[in-house]
Amino acid sequence: MSPDALEIREDFPILRRRIGDDQLVYLDNAATTQTPTQVYDVFEEFYTEYNANVHRGIHALSHEASVAYEQAHDRVADFLGAEGRAEIVFTKNTTESINLVANGLRNELSAGDEIVLTEMEHHASLVTWQQIAKQTGASVRYVPVTETGHLDMDRAAELVTEDTAIVSVAHVSNVLGTVNPVERLADLAHDNDAYILVDGAQSAPNRPIDVRELDADFFAFSGHKLAGPTGIGGLYGKRHVLEALEPFLFGGEMIRHVTLTNASWNELPWKFEAGTPPIAEGIALAAAIDYLEDIGMDAVRDHENELAQYALEQFADREFVQTYGPDVGEERTGLVSFNVDGVHGHDLSSLLNDEGIAIRAGDHCTQPLHDVLDVPGSARASFYIYNTKAEIDKLLAVVDEARERLPGYLQSDRYHDAIYDHYRNPRHGGGVADPTFTKSSEETTCGDEGEFHLSIDADGTIESLGFESQSCAVSQAVASILSEQLEGEAIEAVAELDGYVTDTLDDRFPAIRRDCVVGPEKVIREGAREYVDAAH
Numbered sequence: 001m002s003p004d005a006l007e008i009r010e011d012f013p014i015l016r017r018r019i020g021d022d023q024l025v026y027l028d029n030a031a032t033t034q035t036p037t038q039v040y041d042v043f044e045e046f047y048t049e050y051n052a053n054v055h056r057g058i059h060a061l062s063h064e065a066s067v068a069y070e071q072a073h074d075r076v077a078d079f080l081g082a083e084g085r086a087e088i089v090f091t092k093n094t095t096e097s098i099n100l101v102a103n104g105l106r107n108e109l110s111a112g113d114e115i116v117l118t119e120m121e122h123h124a125s126l127v128t129w130q131q132i133a134k135q136t137g138a139s140v141r142y143v144p145v146t147e148t149g150h151l152d153m154d155r156a157a158e159l160v161t162e163d164t165a166i167v168s169v170a171h172v173s174n175v176l177g178t179v180n181p182v183e184r185l186a187d188l189a190h191d192n193d194a195y196i197l198v199d200g201a202q203s204a205p206n207r208p209i210d211v212r213e214l215d216a217d218f219f220a221f222s223g224h225k226l227a228g229p230t231g232i233g234g235l236y237g238k239r240h241v242l243e244a245l246e247p248f249l250f251g252g253e254m255i256r257h258v259t260l261t262n263a264s265w266n267e268l269p270w271k272f273e274a275g276t277p278p279i280a281e282g283i284a285l286a287a288a289i290d291y292l293e294d295i296g297m298d299a300v301r302d303h304e305n306e307l308a309q310y311a312l313e314q315f316a317d318r319e320f321v322q323t324y325g326p327d328v329g330e331e332r333t334g335l336v337s338f339n340v341d342g343v344h345g346h347d348l349s350s351l352l353n354d355e356g357i358a359i360r361a362g363d364h365c366t367q368p369l370h371d372v373l374d375v376p377g378s379a380r381a382s383f384y385i386y387n388t389k390a391e392i393d394k395l396l397a398v399v400d401e402a403r404e405r406l407p408g409y410l411q412s413d414r415y416h417d418a419i420y421d422h423y424r425n426p427r428h429g430g431g432v433a434d435p436t437f438t439k440s441s442e443e444t445t446c447g448d449e450g451e452f453h454l455s456i457d458a459d460g461t462i463e464s465l466g467f468e469s470q471s472c473a474v475s476q477a478v479a480s481i482l483s484e485q486l487e488g489e490a491i492e493a494v495a496e497l498d499g500y501v502t503d504t505l506d507d508r509f510p511a512i513r514r515d516c517v518v519g520p521e522k523v524i525r526e527g528a529r530e531y532v533d534a535a536h
């Protein structure tokens, strides 16, 4: 292991935190990275020395704040290989950057135009373009993901045509860790006079980026994934493209001249930064970039790749673990998504949390990709500059024992006895023959799949109630409790349930499992409401 990781850890006091009796092991970096003192010191300096609004005051504080905020744009431009600050818009995050582009292009899109995405897009891109397509009449096409976790580039070449208006693609998949060939996609887009937007949420944090080499028209990223604060992200756009793009948000700062009937726009990039911007956050983002570049982006990339390879090699020896994405040996970013036979990701996360280890489990905002992988969700361990192989070993130790540990964990006094009882002996599992209606959890809970089946008799009483579920042990136990207890109840009463499960369990479950506990009640209540509404 690079000795640097141990040195780097010194800059992150949060990594000294203990969770219960255990040292924190933070492996949820693809969601948000930790922030070094060098970055959050910026906030103290800003708020104690020069807090003021930018671009508005002829006084020292406003001048200092404006200069620092503008220079932060220069810093980001340099980091991404852009020509200068005119090409860098500060936004809240990657999601807002993509929305800015999608809304800016809205007037250019109409029926017949095509938006080319990939099956591995994050909802930030997928949902945004889906909505813009609905509003404009354009259609969305998807480049498929192959079994090895790559984009099918032959299909991409067929899908990008003269009807394509924009290709929007993740540089790196937040589930598979695949580094996509965005230069080739940029060529395909440009050969067809289309734009390309590169979602850099998972690439800007861990590798050198040169937007000109990528030939990206747009490049979106988030500060909180690259050792910066939340609330700040960015959008690079080629200058002539941004000049032609309609602004997304209107108001102060983004205008040049306003009359009662019209307005003209400010110069780039301020045309896209309406209202008071996140000033301290923007300056802190520049500090995060300074911090990372001191380490060196090549070194960050190599460190992440080394950790990912190590984790993959270790998982490969375990036949009860399924991993997703490119195999050992191929470069990927520092994340590995996986499933452990017989242990749902939420249960695994809780077992890990008991040892101070933080990972993420669910669909990672990529439900369509999980449909392609044919799993409802996955666990994901993701690494950053301060992580070590020793931390991965700690993760593996829990993974190895997860199946054996789960029953004892659910039997512990942190859970109401009914959870273990129903986990061990689920009642009413399986479908109900000829149900009056079924209600699936897909619409209401993220990454957990389950379905209630209800037979209702003529006077509105629940005659039989069953469930089918692929969700975590806790949600399944709760579904079983509900199925047993609500049989014989009036469907109208079920439509009004509010806190029934938490009361039944005397609130005896770990707070981190609240969503798993209340999820099934939400599902059955919604199903009952829909039924009652339809009956009236």
Ligand SMILES: Cc1ncc(COP(=O)(O)O)c(C=O)c1O
Pocket (backbone or CB within 6 Å): 030, 031, 093, 094, 095, 096, 122, 124, 125, 170, 172, 173, 174, 199, 201, 202, 222
């Ligand atoms: C590939 C990808 N795109 C977009 C996003 C959205 O980022 P944010 O929530 O910071 O807008 C994420 C976040 O996980 C991501 O991984």
